[in-house]
Amino acid sequence: MSETGEAAAHLVVENVSKRYGRKPVLEGVSFSLAPGEVYALAGPNGSGKTTLIRMVTGLAFPTSGRVLMLGENIHEGGFAVRRHLGAVVEAPAAFYPYLTGRANLERLAWLSGLAGAAERIRDVLFALELVAVADQPVAGYSLGQRQRLGLAAAILARPKVLVLDEPTSGLDPDGIQKVHEILREQAASGVSVLLSTHHLREVSAYTDRVGILGGGRLIDEVVMEGASERHRLRVSEPDRALAVLQTLPFVDGVERKGEVLVARGPVDAIVKALVDDGHRVYEVTADYFDLYEYYRERIKHV
Numbered sequence: 001m002s003e004t005g006e007a008a009a010h011l012v013v014e015n016v017s018k019r020y021g022r023k024p025v026l027e028g029v030s031f032s033l034a035p036g037e038v039y040a041l042a043g044p045n046g047s048g049k050t051t052l053i054r055m056v057t058g059l060a061f062p063t064s065g066r067v068l069m070l071g072e073n074i075h076e077g078g079f080a081v082r083r084h085l086g087a088v089v090e091a092p093a094a095f096y097p098y099l100t101g102r103a104n105l106e107r108l109a110w111l112s113g114l115a116g117a118a119e120r121i122r123d124v125l126f127a128l129e130l131v132a133v134a135d136q137p138v139a140g141y142s143l144g145q146r147q148r149l150g151l152a153a154a155i156l157a158r159p160k161v162l163v164l165d166e167p168t169s170g171l172d173p174d175g176i177q178k179v180h181e182i183l184r185e186q187a188a189s190g191v192s193v194l195l196s197t198h199h200l201r202e203v204s205a206y207t208d209r210v211g212i213l214g215g216g217r218l219i220d221e222v223v224m225e226g227a228s229e230r231h232r233l234r235v236s237e238p239d240r241a242l243a244v245l246q247t248l249p250f251v252d253g254v255e256r257k258g259e260v261l262v263a264r265g266p267v268d269a270i271v272k273a274l275v276d277d278g279h280r281v282y283e284v285t286a287d288y289f290d291l292y293e294y295y296r297e298r299i300k301h302v
């Protein structure tokens with residue numbers, strides 16, 4: 001749950017469950033996104049990521065629970081709610097193949113009543129590096145160009161919530177970088193971004209939280225900021241140091257890995273506590289949090 005509180009949240013998924021016939025796909029999924037927050041959904045094939053994304057965008061209905069976008073129920077609010085939403089749910093997004101990329105965007109801008117459309121279209125085509133192909137029919141676009149046009153269309157009307165199912169699938173490394181750059185920029189300008197991904201190492205650099213789906217439930221939520229506050233410490237008498245750290249209230253988890261201790265918490269205070277207790281601290285290094293490794297451990301027994 002967002003620390004910002006639900007009143008300020010751009011998106012609230014509240015106890016959402018989904019069944020297809022008698023088959024439960026999702027059960028009691030809840031999370032929320034504050035303005036400017038990036039939330040990644042991860043989970044094995046078939047764990048329900050696409051189903052959840054389709055419900056968040058109003059394309060599918062929950063069997064129970066609800067989805068609020070800027071405080072309004074997405075399934076009941078009609079256009080008034082959906083105008084806050086930009087989404088790429090099907091990859092590649094559907095466009096009129098015989099129209100140019102620019103003409104497709106013009107059509108979408110017209111449908112959403114966007115003011116200053118020509119300039120905005122120029123800007124998004126530039127941002128997604130599509131200027132060179134903007135006036136060619138979409139039928140001739142590569143998969144990567146189509147994917148980028150999908151993202152251009154999603155951000156066109158300046159949504160407050162951006163929802164993307166696997167936004168980098170099928171893209172080359174440059175295309176992946178481009179998409180990540182755009183998502184970061186969107187988040188920095190206050191847009192809440194929800195995406196599903198199998199590429200955890202790629203997104204871990206800018207995701208605020210990661211929800212791990214398994215067996216139809218949200219089995220874990222990783223707060224990335226906290227996760228990066230881990231350090232490896234090489235100390236004298238690691239067993240005794242471990243016992244000391246375990247008693248400190250500001251240490252949010254500590255374990256021994258061979259000859260080093262891996263501790264989560266404010267590193268200055270941790271080192272001071274050890275030195276005060278008579279330990280020698282030989283080495284302190286930031287412990288790179290490997291989201292992918294963590295994810296693999298978490299889903300092992302699902």
Ligand SMILES: Nc1ncnc2c1ncn2[C@@H]1O[C@H](COP(=O)(O)OP(=O)(O)OP(=O)(O)O)[C@@H](O)[C@H]1O
Nearest residue numbers: 020021023025043044045046047048049050051052
């Ligand atoms: N329309 C449907 N009717 C019946 N079952 C469905 C339907 N849509 C999805 N499912 C089932 O729901 C489960 C979750 O599917 P979903 O596509 O949401 O998973 P996913 O996490 O997005 O998978 P992937 O990583 O492969 O994209 C699967 O078991 C799937 O077969």
